[in-house]
Amino acid sequence: SDPLDGWYTAEKAVYDAGGNGVTGHYTNCMGDYDYVGLTTNESTGTSAADFNSARESGTQVSVDEFEAALNSYVAPYETALNSAKVTYDQTVADQSAITAAKQTIAGCKNAYTKANNKVKKIKKINKQLAKAKKAYQKALKASRKKTSHKKKAKHKK
Structure with a gap:
């Protein structure tokens, strides 16, 4: 060692x-x-x-001269390394943002599916209500006709 x-x-x-x-x-x-x-x-x-x-x-060079020469030699590699690190860090951040966006999209799709299913149920209920209303109106009309016929029959007596 x-x-x-x-x-x-x-x-x-x-x-x-x-x-x-x-x-x-x-x-x-x-x-x-x-x-x-x-x-x-x-x-x-x-x-x-x-x-x-x-x-x-x-x-022959002094320690300071050697250190300066070494630093000069290493500097471009450090610059490239730092640049690569910045790119890497940004890529990691972008990946995190993409993951979060995918989760948001999945949540939105789920919410859309639930809402769409509710809309389908509401449309079905509205059709049933429309049928019931039509049947009610038909029954009401029939009831009025009956009542009207009975009144006319009473007046004739």
Whole structure:
């Protein structure tokens, strides 16, 4: 997990004890180099080392210069990533809106079906009422005729 601990400290102990074991990283660290770089990627648990003795002065950069160059290199990718995230977030929001709209549509269809069934019942009842009214009017008319015939018959007597 720590290249300095594993490649330097642990291997130095083996080297100091007579070198019975792997000591290549330690001996490399102790070689005649202009620089030794060690790094660890904590998310993957991997480590790397870089040893160099043929460094040209024109290629050396300070930490600030390296960081600026790295940030410049990474910036377009971060911009693209941020843009993709905005698009993704909008798509998720749109999908939520679509889902809500579909639920509203389903509710409206259900309400329409219920209302339409009520309208059908009302139309059926209205037909029945119209028949009943017609029958009532017919019966009333017949009753009046009977009453009228009876009155005429009484007057003749």
